[in-house]
Amino acid sequence: MHKKIINILCVCLLVLGVAGISGCAPEQKQEAEEETKAEETKAAEEKEQKKDDDNIIVADSVDTSSKFSFSVDEALVGLSYDEEAIVVLVGTFTNNSDESISFSWALEATAMQNGYTLPATYISGSGDYNYNEIAPGSTIPIFIGWKIADSQNDITLTVIDSQHYAKVEIYSQTFTIDELIKNTENYQDSDDAIDKPL
Numbered sequence: 001m002h003k004k005i006i007n008i009l010c011v012c013l014l015v016l017g018v019a020g021i022s023g024c025a026p027e028q029k030q031e032a033e034e035e036t037k038a039e040e041t042k043a044a045e046e047k048e049q050k051k052d053d054d055n056i057i058v059a060d061s062v063d064t065s066s067k068f069s070f071s072v073d074e075a076l077v078g079l080s081y082d083e084e085a086i087v088v089l090v091g092t093f094t095n096n097s098d099e100s101i102s103f104s105w106a107l108e109a110t111a112m113q114n115g116y117t118l119p120a121t122y123i124s125g126s127g128d129y130n131y132n133e134i135a136p137g138s139t140i141p142i143f144i145g146w147k148i149a150d151s152q153n154d155i156t157l158t159v160i161d162s163q164h165y166a167k168v169e170i171y172s173q174t175f176t177i178d179e180l181i182k183n184t185e186n187y188q189d190s191d192d193a194i195d196k197p198l
Contacts, residue, residue, distance in 0.1 A: 066161040066168045067097035068106045070142070075157055075175050076184040077148070080121045085148045087111055087180060088123065089157050090187075091171075093134075093142045100133040101163075103142050107170065108162040111146035114153040118146035151177055 074090040089111075093103040111118040126143035134140055148155070159171040175183075 069094040077180045094139040
């Protein structure tokens with residue numbers, strides 16, 4: 001009799017155990033699914049963050065140097081072919097790259113006055129220098145002109161490397177009109193003026 005009671009208790013415990021397991025199974029399954037979804041979401045977020053991090057340019061991690069050099073000899077004022085006042089940048093361009101290239105293709109020069117980008121103007125004789133390709137290691141003079149908007153406001157001249165992905169600034173300087181006039185007077189008095197198309 002005692003043995004029979006023990007057997008009945010064991011069967012009851014077994015039934016209760018199975019009932020308990022089957023009662024918990026849906027909750028455990030849901031928890032497992034939620035954990036899986038959370039892990040998938042976290043992995044997707046980490047992947048997106050990595051993609052964003054790959055697009056960030058960190059200082060000192062990229063090459064910001066230019067394959068070209070440009071030095072400025074003078075910034076002057078003069079008259080264009082149609083008798084308008086212009087500012088002229090006289091400089092020297094060196095091609096330090098491995099390929100032949102022209103100044104106009106390698107670098108971009110702009111002039112700003114009073115928040116306005118000045119329109120470029122043609123300077124007689126400058127085309128052979130500005131637009132012809134030069135071999136690697138070669139250096140040539142450059143002459144660039146812009147029509148002046150007014151006779152009061154300063155003019156900022158800027159040259160950037162248009163071939164560089166970061167558009168590296170090679171040169172930038174602001175001149176007053178008086179400085180440009182003085183530069184022009186000094187330039188005209190110098191021996192260099194004889195050899196240059198101004």
